Structures are given as structure tokens and as C-alpha cells.
Amino acid sequence: MFRTIHSIPGLIAALLVALIAATGAVLSVNPALERMQAAVPARGEVSVADLAGKVQANIPGVENIKRKPSGEIVVTYFDPDRPGVVTVDPRSGASTGAYEPSAFTLWITNLHRKLLLGDTGRAFAGAGAAAMLILSLSGAVMLAQRLGGWKKLLGRIHGTPSQRLHGELGRAAVAGLVLSAATGLFLSLSTFEILPDGSPAEAPFASASGGQTLPVGDLAALKAVDLNDLRQLTFPYPDDPSDVFTLTTDSGEMTVDPATGTVQTAATNTPFQTAYQWIYALHTGEGLWWLALVLGASASIVPIMTGTGLVIWVARRRARPRIAHNVGAQSADTVILVGSEGNSTWGFAGTLHAALTKAGHRVHTGAMNDVTVYRHADRLIVLTATYGDGEAPSSARRFLDRLANLKSAPARTYYVLGFGDRQFAHYCRFADMADRALAAKGAERLLDTARIDRQSAQAFAKWGVDLGHVLGTPLDLHHVPTRPRTCRLRLIERRDYGIDVDAHTAVLRFGVGEVRPSLHRRLFGARLPRFEAGDLVGILPPGNNVARFYSLASASRDGILEICVRKHPGGLCSTFLTGLEVGEEIDAFVRGNPGFRPQPGMAPVIMVGAGTGIGPLAGFIRRNETHRPIHLWFGARNPASDFLYEPDLKNWLTDRRLTGLHTAFSRLPAGSHVQDRLAADAETVRGLIATGAQVMVCGGRDMAAGVAEVFSGVLGPLGLTVEALRKEGRYVEDVY
Numbered sequence: 001m002f003r004t005i006h007s008i009p010g011l012i013a014a015l016l017v018a019l020i021a022a023t024g025a026v027l028s029v030n031p032a033l034e035r036m037q038a039a040v041p042a043r044g045e046v047s048v049a050d051l052a053g054k055v056q057a058n059i060p061g062v063e064n065i066k067r068k069p070s071g072e073i074v075v076t077y078f079d080p081d082r083p084g085v086v087t088v089d090p091r092s093g094a095s096t097g098a099y100e101p102s103a104f105t106l107w108i109t110n111l112h113r114k115l116l117l118g119d120t121g122r123a124f125a126g127a128g129a130a131a132m133l134i135l136s137l138s139g140a141v142m143l144a145q146r147l148g149g150w151k152k153l154l155g156r157i158h159g160t161p162s163q164r165l166h167g168e169l170g171r172a173a174v175a176g177l178v179l180s181a182a183t184g185l186f187l188s189l190s191t192f193e194i195l196p197d198g199s200p201a202e203a204p205f206a207s208a209s210g211g212q213t214l215p216v217g218d219l220a221a222l223k224a225v226d227l228n229d230l231r232q233l234t235f236p237y238p239d240d241p242s243d244v245f246t247l248t249t250d251s252g253e254m255t256v257d258p259a260t261g262t263v264q265t266a267a268t269n270t271p272f273q274t275a276y277q278w279i280y281a282l283h284t285g286e287g288l289w290w291l292a293l294v295l296g297a298s299a300s301i302v303p304i305m306t307g308t309g310l311v312i313w314v315a316r317r318r319a320r321p322r323i324a325h326n327v328g329a330q331s332a333d334t335v336i337l338v339g340s341e342g343n344s345t346w347g348f349a350g351t352l353h354a355a356l357t358k359a360g361h362r363v364h365t366g367a368m369n370d371v372t373v374y375r376h377a378d379r380l381i382v383l384t385a386t387y388g389d390g391e392a393p394s395s396a397r398r399f400l401d402r403l404a405n406l407k408s409a410p411a412r413t414y415y416v417l418g419f420g421d422r423q424f425a426h427y428c429r430f431a432d433m434a435d436r437a438l439a440a441k442g443a444e445r446l447l448d449t450a451r452i453d454r455q456s457a458q459a460f461a462k463w464g465v466d467l468g469h470v471l472g473t474p475l476d477l478h479h480v481p482t483r484p485r486t487c488r489l490r491l492i493e494r495r496d497y498g499i500d501v502d503a504h505t506a507v508l509r510f511g512v513g514e515v516r517p518s519l520h521r522r523l524f525g526a527r528l529p530r531f532e533a534g535d536l537v538g539i540l541p542p543g544n545n546v547a548r549f550y551s552l553a554s555a556s557r558d559g560i561l562e563i564c565v566r567k568h569p570g571g572l573c574s575t576f577l578t579g580l581e582v583g584e585e586i587d588a589f590v591r592g593n594p595g596f597r598p599q600p601g602m603a604p605v606i607m608v609g610a611g612t613g614i615g616p617l618a619g620f621i622r623r624n625e626t627h628r629p630i631h632l633w634f635g636a637r638n639p640a641s642d643f644l645y646e647p648d649l650k651n652w653l654t655d656r657r658l659t660g661l662h663t664a665f666s667r668l669p670a671g672s673h674v675q676d677r678l679a680a681d682a683e684t685v686r687g688l689i690a691t692g693a694q695v696m697v698c699g700g701r702d703m704a705a706g707v708a709e710v711f712s713g714v715l716g717p718l719g720l721t722v723e724a725l726r727k728e729g730r731y732v733e734d735v736y
């Protein structure tokens with residue numbers, strides 16, 4: 001829900017909010033500039049009477065003296081020869097020049113308050129303030145949810161660069177934005193009299209006693225008021241002996257008899273009027289120049305956040321397939337929730353959605369992260385993939401927490417279908433976790449949780465038959481996977497290892513392949529998609545729409561896309577890739593994997609890789625131009641057959657991109673595995689951890705488990721555990 005309320009008005013109001021915030025940011029410097037120019041006397045130094053007396057002596061025909069919140073004194077006079085407005089020195093009362101507010105500031109103020117459009121513009125500006133308030137609050141709630149609660153609001157933000165920038169800027173600016181938006185909305189509602197007007201109190205009408213007038217500098221009531229408390233002093237009309245002085249201060253208004261110098265009538269501001277003045281000051285920063293700068297800095301971030309917000313929104317729209325005839329969540333009899341990272345599960349959900357709709361059901365399909373209680377739903381069907389080490393995919397990451405917080409089960413009955421890959425140790429584990437959580441919530445499982453291996457359309461159709469039996473409606477789930485949007489890559493170089501010992505591994509380098517010449521390509525030339533080392537490339541073997549993923553051993557800035565592939569007996573994709581000739585092309589797409597990166601900074605990094613697991617680690621070392629200390633533990637079979645990257649590693653040691661290299665070869669006499677070598681080097685490893693090192697492990701699952709065990713022993717004497725380091729992001733794995 002927060003996502004919807006954050007994004008819909010976000011899109012509609014994006015430009016309006018950006019405009020109001022940008023103009024507000026420009027105006028925010030004025031209070032500080034005015035304050036720098038104003039010579040403000042200390043409290044007790046000058047009274048209103050002192051200033052009024054001096055001003056009257058210097059400037060004939062004074063009508064009004066106004067003190068701006070910055071301390072600047074502005075005098076309006078009407079001398080028949082020289083009517084006008086001047087600023088005066090608060091100590092001498094002498095004119096310092098004509099008062100000429102900047103035309104630019106007036107224009108920006110007009111744009112900020114009413115978009116140069118009168119009352120209609122004022123209403124839009126008020127709506128902009130309301131939108132900004134909703135965006136700031138819903139954004140803060142979403143960030144807290146994403147980081148695991150309000151207490152973790154300052155934690156590390158993961159995601160794409162746009163998501164991280166949006167989150168970082170948002171949390172830096174949220175307090176300022178909420179204050180600006182709430183006060184702006186209040187002032188707008190007050191302008192339209194939806195809230196009462198907060199203009200200062202007005203003193204009741206009064207007449208002068210009519211005696212001989214005293215010099216203004218001698219009037220006792222004006223002597224009693226410090227200049228710092230003055231808002232304005234209006235002089236009596238010279239030709240009207242019954243007229244009085246009217247003095248407005250921060251606390252109210254009073255009239256003063258020019259003959260006796262005493263207060264005739266007075267009105268004190270109500271608490272609402274005082275609050276209104278504070279809210280006005282908080283919004284404009286008038287008299288609070290430092291606050292104005294803080295609010296202005298927050299507001300200046302809004303246009304950038306609008307940009308990053310739009311990028312995130314477009315990426316999400318593009319990523320999520322459109323489901324035809326999607327009924328509202330609260331009017332559906334059947335709800336399908338999807339857990340997906342790479343979108344293929346959304347495709348299966350679309351097929352199921354269409355079949356159930358055809359069978360006469362009112363079906364809603366949404367992300368597992370949006371789970372709630374569906375009041376009219378008879379059944380919930382969960383289709384979810386599993387990622388990482390048996391974890392939730394991105395559209396299901398918040399599912400378990402949200403489900404636990406629901407007051408009741410989302411629907412009376414449920415079905416779970418897991419999507420996964422048998423080659424992973426935790427095959428469809430997240431589907432099992434979702435199943436257990438739904439049962440614990442009191443929902444009834446009507447069909448055993450089934451599993452689909454490698455997106456098998458046949459297995460899906462078979463599950464559809466079982467589901468149809470339970471529902472009493474035959475279901476024909478004929479799923480044709482949609483091909484992901486791919487780019488063409490051409491093999492430009494390859495290095496082969498281990499062919500003689502029947503352990504063929506290849507390091508493959510790709511460049512941009514041949515594509516239809518587009519306008520973009522003509523203008524900007526052929527480019528690789530953007531990626532970092534450690535991201536994944538999905539490769540579609542010919543005649544197959546199910547991608548196989550490989551970790552990237554280069555960043556797009558290197559100008560090549562590099563992977564390490566080990567040929568598996570009977571493996572469709574690895575056989576295809578290791579058989580490629582230089583010049584041949586493949587279809588591929590890139591998938592981010594931001595969780596597997598070196599942390600920023602110069603702390604040492606311990607990299608552990610075996611076999612093709614060295615690929616992404618080599619990619620990180622290649623880009624280590626800052627010579628951050630990187631220590632690599634690498635395991636292979638035999639230096640003669642599969643010492644991947646051997647010449648590169650030696651060069652990187654020489655030019656200090658790599659600080660230490662520790663190898664283990666299992667097929668040598670007295671051979672050892674990389675975890676044995678780590679255990680032997682425990683002291684060195686412990687020393688590095690003690691100086692804040694991060695650990696990155698890449699390779700096979702068994703190797704990673706062995707490495708984690710060695711680290712448990714290494715970390716013990718430091719009072720640390722692998723789990724504790726994982727929580728800090730200091731122990732990351734890319735395993736397969």
C-alpha cells in the first residue's frame with residue numbers, strides 16, 4: 001500500500017513538487033543574506049522610541065517603520081516632494097538608501113506561492129505541499145520496512161545505484177522535507193480559510209486624548225519596547241489630532257496616545273495566532289536563517305530524488321510483466337502472489353491467471369511483498385522462486401515479516417508452487433518456508449507444495465491438472481516462456497585450461513555483437529550493457545528460452561564481458577559456450593548482483609575462490625587501481641592444467657593491485673584444498689580480520705561450506721562469528 005501511495009501521487013506530482021522545492025531552495029538563502037546585511041543592535045541597546053525619534057528627525061513625513069525578521073528596518077514616508085520607501089540604520093535612524101526588493105526574488109516567491117497563476121496556482125502549490133508530505137512520510141515508512149524497522153533506519157541501503165541514491169538522499173532530507181511540507185500545507189489551508197486565519201491580533205479602535213503631542217522619542221509606551229521586539233510602528237496621521245500610534249510586536253498590537261505616551265488599547269495574540277507566526281517562521285526561515293538553509297538544502301535534493309524516483313518507477317514497470325484482467329486485491333476470489341527475481345515466475349503466474357480467469361474466477365495477481373488479508377478471497381496461490389542460499393527473491397523479501405504481522409491468514413485456503421533448480425543445495429527452500437508460514441498462520445493447505453525444476457513447462461502443466469482437480473475445474477496450463485530481452489555478444493578471445501585432463505574450463509571474453517543499426521547505436525556507437533564484476537550474465541543456449549547464469553569476471557568499464565565456464569558432462573549451456581569459436585555470437589542479458597561487491601573504503605579484502613569461482617574475484621582485482629590490500633586464496637587441481645588467470649595474477653602482484661596470493665592444488669602430491677590452505681594461514685587471516693577485512697567467497701557450495709567452517713575457527717579467538725560478519729556485510733558469498 002505504501003508503495004502505491006508513494007508512487008501514484010509521486011508520478012502525478014513529481015514535476016510540481018520538484019518546482020516548488022527548487023524555488024523554495026532558492027528562496028531559502030534570502031534570510032541568511034538579509035541577516036548578513038542587517039546591522040542588528042543587541043537587546044537593550046535601542047528602544048522603539050529611540051529609533052522612531054531619530055528616524056523622524058532624519059526623514060520628514062514618516063508614516064510607518066517596519067522591522068523585518070532579519071533585523072532590516074524599512075521606513076515608508078510621505079513627504080509631498082519625496083514619497084517613498086527607504087532602509088535605515090537602526091542605531092542612527094539615517095537612511096541607508098532606497099528599499100528595492102529584488103525583482104528576481106519577487107518572481108521566484110510568486111512562482112513558489114502561486115506558480116505565477118493567482119488563486120488557481122495557490123491551490124496547486126498547496127496540493128504540491130500535500131503531495132510532498134505524503135511522499136516524505138510514505139517514503140520514510142517504505143525505507144524503514146525495507147531496512148527491517150525504524151531502529152535500523154540508518155542501516156546500509158542495498159539495491160541498484162538509483163535505489164541507493166534515492167534512499168540515502170531521502171533519509172538525509174526527510175526531516176526537513178516533512179517540516180517544509182507540513183508548514184507549507186498549513187499556510188495554504190489557512191490562505192483558503194480551511195484553517196482559521198492566523199493574522200496578528202488587532203487592538204480596538206482608540207482616539208488620542210487631544211493634548212499637546214510629545215516628541216515620539218519621549219513616549220513612555222514606546223520606550224518600554226525593545227527594537228528587537230518591533231514588527232511595525234504606524235505614525236498618527238499628521239492632520240488628524242485624534243489619531244494614535246499603532247505598535248505591533250511579536251505578542252500583539254497596542255495603540256499609544258501621542259500626547260501622554262500611554263497605552264490606549266491593546267490586544268494580545270491568541271495561542272493560535274502565536275502558533276501561526278511560528279509556523280510561518282518555520283516555513284520561510286524568516287528570523288531563523290540557519291533553519292532556512294537546512295530546509296533549503298533538503299528542498300534542493302528533491303529534484304534529484306524526483307529523477308531517481310522516476311528511474312526506479314520506470315525500471316519496476318519494465319521489470320514486472322503486465323497481467324491482463326487483473327482484478328482488485330479486495331474483490332478477487334482467487335489471489336496469486338509471486339516471488340520472483342528474474343521475472344520468469346511472473347510469466348507462469350500470467351498463464352495461471354489467464355486460465356483461472358477463463359474458468360470464471362475473479363483473479364488478482366501481485367507481489368508476495370504486498371501480502372495482506374484478502375477479505376473476499378477463497379484461496380491464495382503462491383508461486384515463488386528461491387535465490388541466494390535458499391532465500392527469498394526480491395519480490396518476496398518482505399513476505400515472511402508481513403505475513404507474521406497480519407491479524408489473520410491472508411485467505412482460508414492456500415497452494416504453494418516452488419520454482420527452483422535442483423542443482424542448488426536448497427532446492428525450492430523458500431517455497432517450503434512460505435508454505436510453513438502460511439500453515440502457521442492458520443490457512444488450510446489443499447494441495448501438497450509442488451516444485452518446478454528449471455522452469456519446466458511440462459511440470460507446470462501437470463501441477464495445473466492437480467490444481468484443476470482440487471478446484472473442480474479442468475485447468476489447461478500451456479505455458480510458453482517469454483524470451484528475456486537480450487543483446488548480442490561476440491566471442492573475441494578465449495583461454496582454455498584442462499582439456500588434456502578431461503576438465504575443460506574456459507575463460508571467455510565477449511565484445512558487442514552484430515545488431516540491427518539503431519539510431520542510438522549510430523549516435524553513440526555500439527556499447528556493452530552496464531555491469532560490474534560479480535554481476536550475473538544470463539545466457540540463452542540456442543533453441544532454449546531458459547537462461548543459465550554465470551558470474552561476471554569483468555566490469556563494463558573494462559570494455560569486455562568476461563566469464564569462466566567449466567564444461568559439465570551433458571550440460572547444455574556449458575557445452576555450447578566451451579564449444580564457441582572466436583567470432584561466434586551469443587544472446588545474453590545482464591542481471592545485477594549488488595550483494596556481492598567489495599565494501600567501499602580501503603579496509604583489506606580476503607578473497608577465497610576455487611575453480612571458476614576465481615572469475616568475479618579476478619574482475620575485482622583488475623579494477624583495484626587504488627591498491628587497496630587484497631589477499632587471494634585460490635584453489636585448483638593442478639598448476640599445469642587449471643591455474644586460471646596465472647599470468648594476470650602475477651602482473652597484479654607486481655603492480656600492487658593484488659597484495660598476497662596463496663594457492664592450493666588438490667592433485668599435486670601432498671595436495672590440499674583452498675580451505676586447508678586457509679586453515680594453515682589462520683594467523684595471517686585473523687590479523688587481517690582484526691584490521692577490519694571483508695571476506696568474499698566464490699565457488700562451489702561444498703568449498704564454501706568448508707571455508708565457512710575454517711573461518712569459524714579463525715574468528716573464535718577474536719570473539720567474532722561468521723554470522724556476525726555476514727550481518728555487517730563483511731562475509732559475502734557467491735556460490736553455485
Ligand SMILES: Cc1cc2nc3c(=O)[nH]c(=O)nc-3n(C[C@H](O)[C@H](O)[C@H](O)COP(=O)(O)O)c2cc1C
Nearest residue numbers: 340341342343344345385386390420421424427428
Ligand atoms: C543466483 C541464483 C541463485 C539461485 N539459488 C537457488 C536456490 O538456492 N535454490 C533453488 O531451488 N533455485 C535457485 N535458483 C534458481 C531459480 O530459483 C530459478 O531459476 C527460478 O525459476 C527463477 O525464477 P525468476 O526468474 O522468477 O526469478 C537460483 C538462480 C540464480 C540465478
